[in-house]
Amino acid sequence: MSADLVISGLRVGYGDRTVIHDASLVVPAGRTLVLVGESGSGKSTLALAAARLLPPTARVDGAIRLGDVDVTGLTGRALRQARGRLIAYVPQDAMAALNPLHTAGHQIAEVLELAGATRRAAAVGARELLAQVGMPDPEPVARQYPHQLSGGMRQRVMIAIALAAEPEVLIADEPTTALDVTVQAGILALARDLQVRRQTTLVWITHDFGVVAELADAVAVMYGGRIVEHAPVTELFDRPVHPYTRGLIATTRDTREGAPRTPFHAIAGSPPRGAAPPGCPFHPRCGVAMPQCAVELPLPEGVAPGHVAACHRIGAAA
Amino acid sequence: MTDEGTPLLELDGVGHRFGAVLALDDVSLTVRAGTTLGVVGESGSGKSTLARVIVGLERPREGVVRLRGQTYPHSARGLRPIRRRIAMIFQDPYDSLDPRFPLRRIIDEPLRAQGLPRHDDRLAELLRSVGMDGAPLDSYPAEYSGGERQRIGIARALASEPELLVCDEPTSALDVSVQAQILNLLLELQRVKGLAYVFVSHDLDVVRRMSDELAVMQAGRIVERGPTAAVCAAPSHAYTRTLMGAAPATHPSLRAGRPPAAVQPSSLSRT
Numbered sequence: 001m002s003a004d005l006v007i008s009g010l011r012v013g014y015g016d017r018t019v020i021h022d023a024s025l026v027v028p029a030g031r032t033l034v035l036v037g038e039s040g041s042g043k044s045t046l047a048l049a050a051a052r053l054l055p056p057t058a059r060v061d062g063a064i065r066l067g068d069v070d071v072t073g074l075t076g077r078a079l080r081q082a083r084g085r086l087i088a089y090v091p092q093d094a095m096a097a098l099n100p101l102h103t104a105g106h107q108i109a110e111v112l113e114l115a116g117a118t119r120r121a122a123a124v125g126a127r128e129l130l131a132q133v134g135m136p137d138p139e140p141v142a143r144q145y146p147h148q149l150s151g152g153m154r155q156r157v158m159i160a161i162a163l164a165a166e167p168e169v170l171i172a173d174e175p176t177t178a179l180d181v182t183v184q185a186g187i188l189a190l191a192r193d194l195q196v197r198r199q200t201t202l203v204w205i206t207h208d209f210g211v212v213a214e215l216a217d218a219v220a221v222m223y224g225g226r227i228v229e230h231a232p233v234t235e236l237f238d239r240p241v242h243p244y245t246r247g248l249i250a251t252t253r254d255t256r257e258g259a260p261r262t263p264f265h266a267i268a269g270s271p272p273r274g275a276a277p278p279g280c281p282f283h284p285r286c287g288v289a290m291p292q293c294a295v296e297l298p299l300p301e302g303v304a305p306g307h308v309a310a311c312h313r314i315g316a317a318a
Numbered sequence: 319m320t321d322e323g324t325p326l327l328e329l330d331g332v333g334h335r336f337g338a339v340l341a342l343d344d345v346s347l348t349v350r351a352g353t354t355l356g357v358v359g360e361s362g363s364g365k366s367t368l369a370r371v372i373v374g375l376e377r378p379r380e381g382v383v384r385l386r387g388q389t390y391p392h393s394a395r396g397l398r399p400i401r402r403r404i405a406m407i408f409q410d411p412y413d414s415l416d417p418r419f420p421l422r423r424i425i426d427e428p429l430r431a432q433g434l435p436r437h438d439d440r441l442a443e444l445l446r447s448v449g450m451d452g453a454p455l456d457s458y459p460a461e462y463s464g465g466e467r468q469r470i471g472i473a474r475a476l477a478s479e480p481e482l483l484v485c486d487e488p489t490s491a492l493d494v495s496v497q498a499q500i501l502n503l504l505l506e507l508q509r510v511k512g513l514a515y516v517f518v519s520h521d522l523d524v525v526r527r528m529s530d531e532l533a534v535m536q537a538g539r540i541v542e543r544g545p546t547a548a549v550c551a552a553p554s555h556a557y558t559r560t561l562m563g564a565a566p567a568t569h570p571s572l573r574a575g576r577p578p579a580a581v582q583p584s585s586l587s588r589t
Contacts, residue, residue, distance in 0.1 A: 031579055038493040039464075151361075180360035180520060185564040192575030207494050210566030214573045218581045233570045233578045244495075251498050255523045256568050260546055261354075263505060264527065266498035270463035285495075306581060 002029035003067025005050070005087075005169050005201060010062035012045050012054065017275065019045050020225050022062070024300075027169070027218070032195055032202040034212045034233070036248070037222035038271045043205050046222070047171045050203070051089035052079060066168060084111065088167035092174040094154035098146040104130070104157045105142025111164035129160040134190050152183035159190065163198075170194065171203040176211065188214050209252040213237065218306075221245045224272050224281025227300070231307035241309040244282045280312065288313055325387075326351040326514050327372065327404075327482060332381035334367055341367040342378065343538040349531075351481065354508070354515040356529030356546060358522050358561065364538040365518045369486045372516055373406045385482075402432050405475035409487035411467035415459040421445070421470060422455035428478040444473040448503060465496035472503065482514045490519070501528065522561050526550050534558045 005027040012020040020042040027033040037043035048054045050064050052071060064071040066086055074082050091097045099107060108129055109122035117125060123142075130138035133156040146154055155175050162170055172191070176184040188211065194200040195215075204215055212219055216233040221242065229242040240246045247267040254265040269285035277284055283293040290312060298310045327349040334342040341364045349355045359365040370376040371383060374390060374397045383390045385400050405428065408414035415424055425444055426436040438455055445453050448469040459467055468488065475483055485504065489497035501524065507513055517528045525532065525546075532546040534557060542555040553559045567573045 028581055031581055038495060181522070181564040182360060182560060184566075188566065189574070196576055208566065210568065213567040213570045214575065216570070217579045232581050237569050248495060251494065253568050255498070255527060256565070258527055260527055260529070261505065262527075263502045264498035266502055267495040268499070270465050270496055271493055273463060 002199065002201070003069075003168060004028050005203070006063075006065045007046075007050065008063045008065075010046065010049060010064065011060070012042075012049055013059045014057055018225065020049070023222075023227050025220055025227065025230065027201055027203060029168075029201050030195075030199040031217040032191075032204060032215055034216035034219050035203060035205045035222060036207065036209070036212055036219060037205075038207055040224070040271050040273060041222040042225040043222045044173055047089065047173050047203060047205055050169070051087045051171055052083055053089055084162070084165040085115075085167055087169045087171060088162035088165060090155075090158050090162050090170065090172040090175050092177055094151070094158040094175075095146060097158060098154060100146050103143055103145055104149065104160075105138075108142075108157070108160050108164050111161055115165060125164070126160070129164055130157070132163070132193075133157075133160045134186060134193075150183070151179050152186055155179065155187055156190065159187075163194075163200075167200075169201045169203060171205070173205045174207070175204075177206070177208075184211075191215055209249055221248075224276030226276075226281060226310065228282065228311070229307075229309040230300070231304070231309075235304060235307050239304065239307070241303050241307070241314060242282070242311050243286045243288055243313070245309075247287075280310070290316065325349070326385065327516070328382075328384045328387075329372070330382045330384070332368075332371060332378045332383060334371060334376065334378045334380070340538050342371065345381070345538075345540055347533055347540065347543065349482065349514050349516060351514050352508070352512045353531065354517050354529040356525035356532045357516060357518045357535060358520065358525045358532065359518075359535030360520055360561075362537070363535040365535050366486055367538075368535070369406065369484045369516065369518050372482075373404050373484050374401055375406075398432065402428070402478045403480050404482045404484065405478060405480040407468070407471055407475050407483060407485045407488045410491045411464055411471050412491070414471055415467055417459050420456045420458055421453060424459070424470060425455075425474045425477055427474060432478055434478065441477075444476055445470075447476065447507070448473045463496075464492050465499060468492060468500050469503065472500075472507070476507070476511075480513070482516065484516045484518070486518045487520065488517075489524070490521070497524075504528070522565060534561065 007023060007025040010020055010023040023046055035043045049060055060072060105126045108126035112122035112125045127138040127142055130141055135141045176187045218232050219236045220227050221229040223244050229245045237249060240249050250265045267285055279294045279296055280298050283289045292312050298312045300308045300310045301314055302308050303314055325348045329345055329347050332342055332345040357365050357368060367376060371378050385403060390400060391397060422441055425441050429436045441455055450469050489500050517525060519525050529546045532549045533540045534542040536557045542549060542558045553562060570578050
């Protein structure tokens with residue numbers, strides 16, 4: 001157990017289109033990285049690459065390592081054994097991911113049986129896992145089919161399935177986005193429980209800075225297929241550097257704290273659809289862009305211990 | 319038109335069910351001209367049914383709905399003049415604009431339905447009013463981003479010059495960095511045109527920022543209602559307090575769980 005997840009120089013493309021450019025990240029064992037981004041930022045692609053769930057048409061360069069294991073290099077039997085056990089993936093849409101023809105208990109037990117448990121032991125184990133993901137009375141839940149469960153319960157079942165293989169890293173892709181706030185609060189509490197009691201290494205994907213504030217040890221902000229800022233969570237909230245990060249944090253805070261009927265703090269424009277523009281991917285929407293930003297890609301540079309950002313404004317006169 | 323204070327919309331004891339499911343249970347509320355009623359609730363609370371009743375898409379089994387004192391008639395034909403004065407903005411701008419039609423045909427739909435004149439000048443003016451200056455009337459929805467499509471949906475809603483816009487989760491399907499733009503557009507349109515809004519959302523923060531009056535819905539009932547500031551300062555219903563407590567923190571120092579763990583600087587510095 002417990003090895004650092006190290007992604008270096010990851011590049012993912014389809015055909016002549018690059019979806020992720022040169023992404024590098026470290027998630028220390030037992031810590032939580034929250035990956036923030038909007039549609040088209042590349043955050044789900046990065047997660048799927050780490051879970052080795054990208055379609056065969058994807059072109060993947062760079063390295064993903066979990067301790068001594070070269071995750072990107074796994075093939076055949078080794079890959080099948082590693083999937084789920086090294087890095088497990090929880091998708092946003094649990095309804096689509098669960099098999100409608102099998103009970104929740106069966107779908108969890110299946111994973112335990114694949115790992116060598118007897119049928120009886122797997123059935124018991126499935127109920128234990130349901131209890132661990134916050135179902136105090138697991139028996140009736142185990143007997144139910146996905147359509148009989150609420151959205152929050154389905155998401156808990158998905159997490160139980162992921163935990164069944166005892167993964168070293170759990171990647172959750174916007175698992176609360178489709179849920180009600182009160183249900184989301186329950187899933188966030190479950191994530192905290194995984195952090196504290198199981199010491200699970202978590203990669204949690206979201207577009208919501210509230211979720212970042214609740215769960216993250218470190219944060220990576222993605223935009224246009226690049227990691228534009230990466231920092232410990234308190235550092236990021238207190239000293240965001242990239243104008244995109246600053247804008248998102250300001251909008252989140254302003255939505256909660258601003259006076260009624262006053263304009264919201266807004267960022268102009270929309271995230272790029274398709275290929276990102278040349279130069280800094282954010283420059284068309286940036287309020288402090290300089291001529292350089294439209295032509296030259298800013299490279300990540302350190303701004304504080306553990307804090308990197310990719311912006312030409314760093315070091316330039318404000 | 320902007321005589322604030324007179325009730326524009328009134329619902330009195332409205333009840334509605336779908337089969338055995340009670341979707342609305344004895345709902346009464348008023349919306350004054352030029353103001354915003356925020357309706358907050360979770361899935362299944364009945365808030366979308368309420369929105370559909372207000373625009374006349376759903377006829378309630380019980381109770382009355384009145385616009386400026388006039389009770390909604392029972393016939394579809396009778397509803398037509400009311401439909402002209404109330405328009406709706408939908409949640410998903412990808413679903414609510416027909417991809418086969420150019421913007422001209424999308425935006426003039428309410429005018430077509432009402433038998434009103436449809437001039438390109440007027441349609442272009444509508445697009446301008448939502449910040450889509452210069453978008454060609456013969457372009458198609460697929461050419462636009464989610465935020466732009468929502469602006470097009472708002473332009474369509476404004477076409478018949480309604481007094482009331484019912485906004486059902488108007489930003490929930492949009493990217494976070496785009497949501498604030500659309501909310502600002504709605505605030506600006508209200509200021510300029512004196513529109514009234516029924517603003518329906520699951521997001522209490524957003525509803526609080528947008529509305530003068532707030533109604534909290536749970537299981538088809540309005541469990542709490544009042545001036546937004548008063549309800550938020552001193553929520554009297556347990557469910558309102560639950561909703562307020564469920565919102566995630568805005569800073570890691572305010573989080574519920576363990577404080578952030580140290581991440582070794584060396585592990586982050588390589589990029």
